[in-house]
Amino acid sequence: MEQEKKSQTTAEQMTDRDLSEQIKKVTMEIHTRAEKTELMMSFMRGQVTLAQYKLLLCSLYEVYQTLEEEMDRNSNHPGVAPIYFPTELARLDAIAKDLEYFYGRDWREKIVVPAATKRYCHRLRQIGKENPVFLVAHAYTRYLGDLSGGQVLGRIAQKSMGLKSSEGLSFFAFPGVSNPTLFKQLYRSRMNSVELTEEERNGMLEEAVRAFELNIQVFDDLQKMLLTVPEQKLQTCSTQSVNTLQILIGKTAPLFRMVMGLFVALATVSIGLYAFREDA
Numbered sequence: 001m002e003q004e005k006k007s008q009t010t011a012e013q014m015t016d017r018d019l020s021e022q023i024k025k026v027t028m029e030i031h032t033r034a035e036k037t038e039l040m041m042s043f044m045r046g047q048v049t050l051a052q053y054k055l056l057l058c059s060l061y062e063v064y065q066t067l068e069e070e071m072d073r074n075s076n077h078p079g080v081a082p083i084y085f086p087t088e089l090a091r092l093d094a095i096a097k098d099l100e101y102f103y104g105r106d107w108r109e110k111i112v113v114p115a116a117t118k119r120y121c122h123r124l125r126q127i128g129k130e131n132p133v134f135l136v137a138h139a140y141t142r143y144l145g146d147l148s149g150g151q152v153l154g155r156i157a158q159k160s161m162g163l164k165s166s167e168g169l170s171f172f173a174f175p176g177v178s179n180p181t182l183f184k185q186l187y188r189s190r191m192n193s194v195e196l197t198e199e200e201r202n203g204m205l206e207e208a209v210r211a212f213e214l215n216i217q218v219f220d221d222l223q224k225m226l227l228t229v230p231e232q233k234l235q236t237c238s239t240q241s242v243n244t245l246q247i248l249i250g251k252t253a254p255l256f257r258m259v260m261g262l263f264v265a266l267a268t269v270s271i272g273l274y275a276f277r278e279d280a
């Protein structure tokens, strides 16, 4: 709380050179694109389904597991330390609680994620190993997003899915953040305190756009999964990742069945005609 108050003065003195301002500016366009994805539009229309939300939680679990592991591992890095707020921001336990609520105790065996989620996690691991300072861009994209539009989405989700209590919605709750607006100001001032070379600054801005792009790809892949893999299969599937091939098979299955049907029909007619000629 005290920290949040102190940050207010710092936040008011922001300049165009501040990373927080630059990052907001460069991601403005792609933020709009993220808002317009089918999944986010379902949220905004108040039409998000249980199937959509459950699948999203599965992917968020993988993403936050990787992000938070990399943040923990690099918590003493000078670029990461200022924005390291595990008590206030960590989402992993909250998501695990939601997954247990929806999938039951053996949720770990049931979660499914699309290939895009694996790609996102791969990038987070790479950044954590090779260039930890860029974790700032990823942490910003997820945590500040969760503390901003995410708060509205949580309330909408509760209504859309007809959930009576806040059970299954822990992901949206930040009990360690009493005032999200003040906390975001503190976070921005901490981002601005990270010392960066010009090259690192440009790399950071690129990485933030990439972080949004990776999120968009996850949302789009989730929608594809919902179209192609039946809900029942999604609930019982124990595979860790549904790859593009599986999605493709799912898509082509009806066409394949039709071609096979036609083939069998033609073969039957041909045999009939042949038999007829033999008789004559």
Ligand code: HEM
Binding pocket: 020, 023, 024, 031, 034, 035, 040, 041, 043, 044, 140, 141, 142, 144, 145, 146, 148, 149, 150, 152, 212, 215
């Ligand atoms: C329907 C979807 C979304 C809505 C309605 C929404 C809405 C908003 C709003 C109103 C703000 C401004 C809050 C403020 O100025 O205090 C905001 C900020 C933000 N959003 Fe979203 N958002 C959505 C999706 C996303 C997604 C998918 C991401 C990234 C994965 C994201 C990341 C962010 C970030 C990082 C900020 C902080 C910007 C800054 O202050 O620098 N948002 N969002």
